[in-house]
Amino acid sequence: MTSLRTAVLLAAVLVGWATAEIVYPSPNKDENDSDFWLELGRKEIEEALEQPKLTNVAKNVILFLGDGMGITVNTAGRILKGQKQGNSGEEGYLVWERFPNIGLMKTYNLDKQVPDSAGTATAYLSGVKANFYTLGVNGKVKLDDCEASLIDDNRVKTVLDWAQDADKETGVVTTAQVSHATPGGLYAKSASRKWQCDTIMKKYKATSGCKDIARQLVEDEPGRNMKVIMGGGRQEMGAPLEEGAKPKCVRNDGRNLVEKWQQDRDAAGKTNAYVTNTRQLRDLDVEDTEYILGLFGDLHVPYEVDRNTTLDGTPHIKEMVEVAINRLNKHDKGFFLLVEGGRIDHGLHYGMPKRALEELVAFEEAVERALELVNLEETLIIVTADHSHVMTINGYPNRGNNILGLVETSDDVSDGLPFTTLMFTNGHGYNFTWDGHGVTRRNLTGIDTSDKNFEPLAAVPTYEGSETHGGEDVAAFALGPMAHLFHRVHEQTHVAHVMGYAACIGPYDDCDRPVRVPANVYETIRDQNREKRKGMSSATANGASFVVMTLAAVIQVVRGAIYC
Template identity: 65%
Template sequence: MHPLVVVIGVVCALVAPSTQVVFPSPNPRETETSFWMDHGRRELNEALQQTQITNKAKNVILFLGDGMGITAMTAGRIMKGQKKGHSGEEESLVWDRFSNMGLLKTYNLDRQVPDSAATATAFLSGVKGNYMTVGVNGNVKSRDCAASLKEENQVSTILKWAQDAGKETGVITTAQVTHATPAALYAHSPYRYWQCDTSIMTEGPDAIACKDIARQLVEDEPGRSMKVVLGGGRQEMGAGIEADVKKKCERSDGRNLVTEWQQDKASQGKTSAYLTTTDDLRNLNAENTDYIMGLFGDLHVPYEVDRDTSGAGTPHIKEMVKVALRRLKRSDNGFFLMVEGGRIDHGMHHGKPRRALEELVAMEEAVRETLEEVDLRETLIVVTADHSHVMTMNGYPDRGNDIFGVTLNENDVSDHLPYTTLMFTTGEGFNYTWNGSEVIRPNLTGVDTTHKDFVPLAAVPTYPGSETHGGEDVAVFANGPMAHLFHRVHEQSYVAHVMGYAACIGPYTDCDRPLNDHRTRYKHIGHHNDHDHDDDDDDERKGKGGKVYGKGSSRYNGAPAVKSAGFVVLWCLVVLMKMW
């Protein structure tokens, strides 16, 4: 062998991707034409059997994945499948199987790329607003306290509409209960970060007339009348208990708003429960408690990958939803509940895909739990996002490649270094150097890119935690009464109008619709992936441990395979020999 070939082979080994798992496809027949023809027919038949449910919605449940753009959902779907040991691309998130969907334009009135406060105002009130503002219309600019106090500039939301109609209401979030998305349900503020009194006091004399968001939750309607409030945010409420937590918005007035909330309920002759741990939640008698407040973090609820799963720790979002539904389903008039997977966004802002996607899949479990608890003939369920992020999926990784893994695309990448499938256009992962003649990026050989704190490469540097949002459309999925009204590209504010019309509340109280009791086929919603309908396939997998694959599919041999750097070296040598 020529010495040059040996030298280049060694170089290939040095830059080859680190050893990683390649997950197999779960479908033994997918290489055959008949598999895809059968799959297509089944999906077409499902579509043909769908009927519009025009009933009045007794209940409305909104699931909001903060920052859950299309790329995040695709990557989350793959991760979910790979957690089961198969390739993942063919997997489904539960809302992928919903009967109706559309796209939403997310811009703020004054920004092409939005923030979470103004987007939440849009999908909860039906009115678009300006960047960083909460619960106010476009006449209010960020930090303009005087304009925000004008009643004509304040907007009402579906929370108020539901309460006016006699419905029980609640909110669940993995962020602070005073954070942008939940705040838009009940607060009117020109600046989303005026969560406690201190943040207003430091703003200057022009801001003093405004009330902080935490006080609005406890003192004002409609926040004061919510039956369920679960999330993080003890610090803003003056009820912090963690000595070593970051001080972001500590109260200066010395008030404990949780205690005041409890006293207010007692003065009304109502029962209340304040929860701080998983055991508190599990031991709660939701059937006999009027008001429930659970704050499971001084700031946010811990990330799913960090969460203390013991009884003394913090609950899974699925457990929060289950308890909330037990309480709200007591209402004869129905209920409105918003559930936010808030920390998807935070993982993205720090450029840490694993953290973000674990949050996404946790929220998906909560949606699945909800489908077991409600009747879709009387409950509208909407799943959407407020905005996207600038994470992208790139390269040409093999089918089943670890979604957090690396690929080596020799044909297109001029520096011949491996790179991750998931990367960012902005973020703290910016890491380039100049050697005097060319730009150099890190060699990921031997690096554990699957770790929860791994930060992939970014094109533009930001301060830690400041990766930016993305401005593209986000998806909206719906099932239940009037779900078919999501059918094309809509303004984000349209979501509130659909929810209000479906339930005949708010601007749409004049609502006389005939009962439509058609049993829409929802069976397909529960399937774990799009290909999992063929009885023969199911039997084959169950009977043979999922390790039988069709002709020509030896590459997917039924168990995760290890992709070794040695194979890359061999490939390099073969190519070089041919060239030589």
């Protein structure tokens, strides 16, 4: 069977070379038979009937936030993941898509139908909706209104405050700047997400009573109390930069906030470490280090497709998450950790699907690693997004068509030119011209649309990097104690309330509820994940693209993992 799959894949590649498109085969040899789908349906019903409800208190909470990972992006990422393994991709799953609970979150800001990452971060981290571009404040604070943001009643507490008040240890891992909108939503109170450093605040003429976001992280509670902080943002923190660094928010106040962070911990007698590359992260003694600050980029962490994978380069997000969990998991009272796949969003803003989707695949690896490191009966894990984007999956491409490729044929297209499966309703990829008779778009014949810098066509032009968010609902996938509280369409604020209620922290610290923990409900999920990856590696080593397994068998594996 392995040799057959290898031959089929090789044939597909050869056909792809001839047609400029690879068509990936389905791994399900019986999918043309009715019995395949009837059996699949029966097993799905059994899973639904046996869905567990854990009502015990969540000792730990991990929130995985795929920035910009809307439904369309999620679907495209699922297909790319499968195709990277040599399969058609549509039939597969991302790991969180097999979680037993799911809900849809309404993402609007109080003043915008289509939101930004700051207003949404405030919602899902504090349980209170906010205005566009504002962080950690309620709807009474409008954009750039410094004075209003200083009023105590307008400043909201977040799950970070709640966890620290309950004596849990806390941390954040992001591929964006540590002072960016998503991590900033944990600790900052700001009338503008742009106020990451003092220079930007002066540009926007913020009054002296407000403090920039990077300073709030280092100097104020609850940011200064986090035990783990990893991401990019050396520039905003006033740390030494690489030669040729692009200036965006260079501090003018002379503060080196990394030194300040170290000095404060040294003065308190707390062990600490500042790391800037993979070698330093791997050499870190987690057992003897109480505070960890890792800054792996002058601005953001490099894209996965650009990342220097040597020891002197940048660690994979999975490795950052592993170190964070190993550090936080030592605490008897548990922890809260926010993990952001921030550059999914950036790749989409630049209209470059390859960059965005490779970030999503890397983000999934981090989720898989977390599943192996924690006790799933006492850890609530949520995977969600803050908002979507305006990328669409369109045309009628054949099954297994390269998700980054061209639609092979379409009788519905009037100009006869090829087009990509992934396109944008607005973006920098706008490319229409007037030929004297009509509007003409770019001819993509012979173009490598899978290149990391390729920009598919956009209908409305934007400046570079300014493709906009989308306004539709996003999904939240959940596993662990009280995960069943995600059950329908919710306000995005529901995420914070579920985390608080599950862990009995914040507004829900008076914890009195019946406890039900079905025996061994998640006992084998780590083993099943490990065996799946081991099988994939073995198949690849033998020349096969993936372990040959019907979808029914895959579901049986996951069913055994989640519903023992």
